[in-house]
Amino acid sequence: xxxxxxxxxxxxxxxxxxxxxxxxxxxxxxxxxxxxxxxxxxxxxxxxxxxxxxxxxxxxxxxxxxxxxxxxxxxxxxxxxxxxxxxxxxxxxxxxxxxxxxxxxxxxxxxxxxxxxxxxxxxxxxxxxxxxxxxxxxxxxxxxxxxxxxxxxxxxxxxxxxxxxxxxxxxxxxxxxxxxxxxxxxxxxxxxxxxxxxxxxxxxxxxxxxxxxxxxxxxxxxxxxxxxxxxxxxxxxxxxxxxxxxxxxxxxxxxxxxxxxxxxxxxxxxxxxxxxxxxxxxxxxxxxxxxxxxxxxxxxxxxxxxxxxxxxxxxxxxxxxxxxxxxxxxxxxxxxxxxxxxxxxxxxxxxxxxxxxxxxxxxx
Amino acid sequence: xxxxxxxxxxxxxxxxxxxxxxxxxxxxxxxxxxxxxxxxxxxxxxxxxxxxxxxxxxxxxxxxxxxxxxxxxxxxxxxxxxxxxxxxxxxxxxxxxxxxxxxxxxxxxxxxxxxxxxxxxxxxxxxxxxxxxxxxxxxxxxxxxxxxxxxxxxxxxxxxxxxxxxxxxxxxxxxxxxxxxxxxxxxxxxxxxxxxxxxxxxxxxxxxxxxxxxxxxxxxxxxxxxxxxxxxxxxxxxxxxxxxxxxxxxxxxxxxxxxxxxxxxxxxxxxxxxxxxxxxxxxxxxxxxxxxxxxxxxxxxxxxxxxxxxxxxxxxxxxxxxxxxxxxxxxxxxxxxxxxxxxxxxxxxxxxxxxxxxxxxxxxxxxxxxxxxxxxxxxxxxxxxxx
Numbered sequence: 047x048x049x050x051x052x053x054x055x056x057x058x059x060x061x062x063x064x065x066x067x068x069x070x071x072x073x074x075x076x077x078x079x080x081x082x083x084x085x086x087x088x089x090x091x092x093x094x095x096x097x098x099x100x101x102x103x104x105x106x107x108x109x110x111x112x113x114x115x116x117x118x119x120x121x122x123x124x125x126x127x128x129x130x131x132x133x134x135x136x137x138x139x140x141x142x143x144x145x146x147x148x149x150x151x152x153x154x155x156x157x158x159x160x161x162x163x164x165x166x167x168x169x170x171x172x173x174x175x176x177x178x179x180x181x182x183x184x185x186x187x188x189x190x191x192x193x194x195x196x197x198x199x200x201x202x203x204x205x206x207x208x209x210x211x212x213x214x215x216x217x218x219x220x221x222x223x224x225x226x227x228x229x230x231x232x233x234x235x236x237x238x239x240x241x242x243x244x245x246x247x248x249x250x251x252x253x254x255x256x257x258x259x260x261x262x263x264x265x266x267x268x269x270x271x272x273x274x275x276x277x278x279x280x281x282x283x284x285x286x287x288x289x290x291x292x293x294x295x296x297x298x299x300x301x302x303x304x305x306x307x308x309x310x311x312x313x314x315x316x317x318x319x320x321x322x323x324x325x326x327x328x329x330x331x332x333x334x335x336x337x338x339x340x341x342x343x344x345x346x347x348x349x350x351x352x353x354x355x356x357x358x359x360x361x362x363x364x365x366x367x368x369x370x371x372x373x374x375x376x377x378x379x380x381x382x383x384x385x386x387x388x389x390x391x392x393x394x395x396x397x398x399x400x401x402x403x404x405x406x407x408x409x410x
Numbered sequence: 411x412x413x414x415x416x417x418x419x420x421x422x423x424x425x426x427x428x429x430x431x432x433x434x435x436x437x438x439x440x441x442x443x444x445x446x447x448x449x450x451x452x453x454x455x456x457x458x459x460x461x462x463x464x465x466x467x468x469x470x471x472x473x474x475x476x477x478x479x480x481x482x483x484x485x486x487x488x489x490x491x492x493x494x495x496x497x498x499x500x501x502x503x504x505x506x507x508x509x510x511x512x513x514x515x516x517x518x519x520x521x522x523x524x525x526x527x528x529x530x531x532x533x534x535x536x537x538x539x540x541x542x543x544x545x546x547x548x549x550x551x552x553x554x555x556x557x558x559x560x561x562x563x564x565x566x567x568x569x570x571x572x573x574x575x576x577x578x579x580x581x582x583x584x585x586x587x588x589x590x591x592x593x594x595x596x597x598x599x600x601x602x603x604x605x606x607x608x609x610x611x612x613x614x615x616x617x618x619x620x621x622x623x624x625x626x627x628x629x630x631x632x633x634x635x636x637x638x639x640x641x642x643x644x645x646x647x648x649x650x651x652x653x654x655x656x657x658x659x660x661x662x663x664x665x666x667x668x669x670x671x672x673x674x675x676x677x678x679x680x681x682x683x684x685x686x687x688x689x690x691x692x693x694x695x696x697x698x699x700x701x702x703x704x705x706x707x708x709x710x711x712x713x714x715x716x717x718x719x720x721x722x723x724x725x726x727x728x729x730x731x732x733x734x735x736x737x738x739x740x741x742x743x744x745x746x747x748x749x750x751x752x753x754x755x756x757x758x759x760x761x762x763x764x765x766x767x768x769x770x771x772x773x774x775x776x777x778x779x780x781x782x783x784x785x786x787x788x789x790x791x792x793x794x795x796x797x
Binding site: 186189190193194196197200201203204206207208210211214215217218221224225227228231232235239371375378379382383385386387389390393394396397400401403404407408410 | 601602605606609612613616619620623624626627629630631633634637638640641644645647648651652655658662752755756759760763764766767769770771773774777778780781784
């Protein structure tokens with residue numbers, strides 16, 4: 047199955063920590079390679095809110111806009127989205143130093159095999175003591191996704207209707223022109239008014255094209271919501287892992303205690319076989335206690351390091367989430383302001399066209 | 411709206427009000443003021459129908475009083491129109507609103523339908539009142555002044571239904587002959603009417619469609635603003651911006667609503683009236699042709715000695731007068747009609763343009779003030795950040 051290849055012309059110097067600059071030239075990449083890069087980043091930087099890719103298929107489309115993935119306008123918007131994705135990584139304090147990212151920008155052959163860790167991201171499990179901050183974050187990302195989806199859907203419908211209003215006015219143009227042929231005094235006024243109706247009708251194409259870019263800005267944050275959820279899931283995974291390890295350690299300690307004191311409270315296979323086939327010898331019991339004590343030691347070490355890992359993760363994740371929040375507030379505010387600017391431009395065009403039309407009508 | 415006021419036309423948009431004021435300056439010429447209002451439903455065992463109140467104020471001597479109030483139903487208007495056509499076959503009688511509207515009518519008497527009809531009936535009577543000839547028509551006077559029972563008994567006089575139907579059949583048959591000998595100026599007139607009818611019908615459809623699209627746009631916009639409010643609930647730092655955007659969208663929404671109502675009050679009724687006028691004009695042409703055909707057939711009879719030729723010259727003389735009168739009446743009325751049409755169309759479209767300009771100006775102001783508040787906020791924040 048063929049996808050359209052996206053051409054990237056990367057004329058940029060990539061600076062490494064040792065101050066070395068390398069200029070790269072053009073390189074072809076397709077969408078699936080971007081997906082590979084992102085999967086890699088998700089696994090190796092679990093605490094980072096990884097920038098999202100633009101949509102694979104056109105969604106939230108208002109009907110006149112093509113839903114065809116080969117459509118030149120869609121391809122162009124996707125190109126901008128992919129460029130934006132790379133710029134986001136390049137401007138991230140941590141991600142920009144990644145070696146694989148550098149390879150992506152420079153090496154022709156790029157592939158990354160899916161890690162089993164990636165599969166783990168999609169598993170479901172229950173955590174006993176969830177961290178409230180992460181639960182809140184997950185809740186927020188759900189809300190963000192839901193509200194932006196809703197907004198994009200309604201925006202598409204509004205765009206559809208607006209298109210209708212403008213285009214029907216175009217029909218006046220043709221009829222006025224035909225009518226002007228039989229009118230002596232009104233003829234000129236009708237004809238020129240008709241021309242302005244045509245101008246009005248065709249102005250909507252550019253207006254909605256601009257609005258599509260606004261929609262893309264919102265879409266990016268729709269997909270960012272998923273990236274946020276990924277960080278939460280990773281945290282849950284770690285937490286789950288930690289809880290499992292602690293549980294395992296506790297049960298081993300329990301077993302050890304029972305062996306030492308001679309009481310059997312917990313059910314175990316060994317206990318059953320002991321009952322059936324007779325008590326074990328003191329030497330056997332000593333051996334078992336020793337094994338358990340070793341395991342307990344190991345377990346305690348692991349738990350300690352897991353706890354440390356967990357705290358590190360939370361610290362780093364939260365730092366990136368703060369960074370993300372500021373970026374999001376800036377970007378969304380800018381997007382909303384740009385929406386206002388677009389509306390202003392549309393209104394000014396409208397005033398001009400209708401003022402011209404009014405003049406023509408009044409001269410009839 | 412106070413329908414008891416001394417207003418010949420209903421004020422619609424600002425521009426048409428200006429025109430109305432100008433009109434009233436000529437009020438020393440105008441001595442007949444009519445309003446149509448207060449639709450009322452009447453239920454009998456046989457049928458349900460609506461009557462409209464008609465108030466007439468006049469200073470004319472031939473009227474017994476200076477103020478009249480009567481109630482009339484659509485049937486009565488139809489009767490009046492028929493009588494006017496009979497009495498003045500080649501004058502351009504104003505059109506009546508349609509009997510039924512086929513598309514999308516579930517209930518015969520829904521409020522919008524009644525209101526649209528009432529406005530059209532008001533226009534109908536006022537157009538007659540403004541017509542130099544029709545305004546003095548006797549049936550018109552009776553229509554405006556007679557009580558219900560007086561009107562019914564008056565209606566019963568005059569040619570019956572069957573004879574009128576017979577007239578119509580003969581009219582259609584003979585009008586075909588009239589077309590052959592139609593003078594040049596009436597050929598031109600006919601061409602104009604045909605083309606005009608085509609174009610005005612198209613414009614009517616386009617205008618209705620625009621209204622429909624604007625309505626659907628409005629319906630979607632209503633949902634658009636509130637989503638931003640919903641969003642603001644989960645964004646602490648963007649609350650104000652999002653709420654402001656929501657209120658801008660709502661204000662633009664209201665402006666759209668106003669634009670829509672402007673369209674439906676100023677443009678749509680005018681365009682539609684001229685659609686009906688174009689049908690009316692075709693009827694007038696037919697009647698003119700029929701009168702000419704009568705003359706032509708008698709002339710033919712004389713030329714080929716088909717019938718008793720003694721009385722023919724006198725009959726022909728009368729018919730020649732009749733044809734000349736009819737043609738002159740139509741020519742004069744045609745000029746008057748064209749002038750009115752130009753004014754009405756010009757006004758209606760200028761109004762529409764005005765509504766659109768106003769709409770965009772309102773929206774522009776809304777978004778510009780949003781932008782200003784955002785940049786002011788930004789400057790405030792920037793100065794706060796400075797130590």
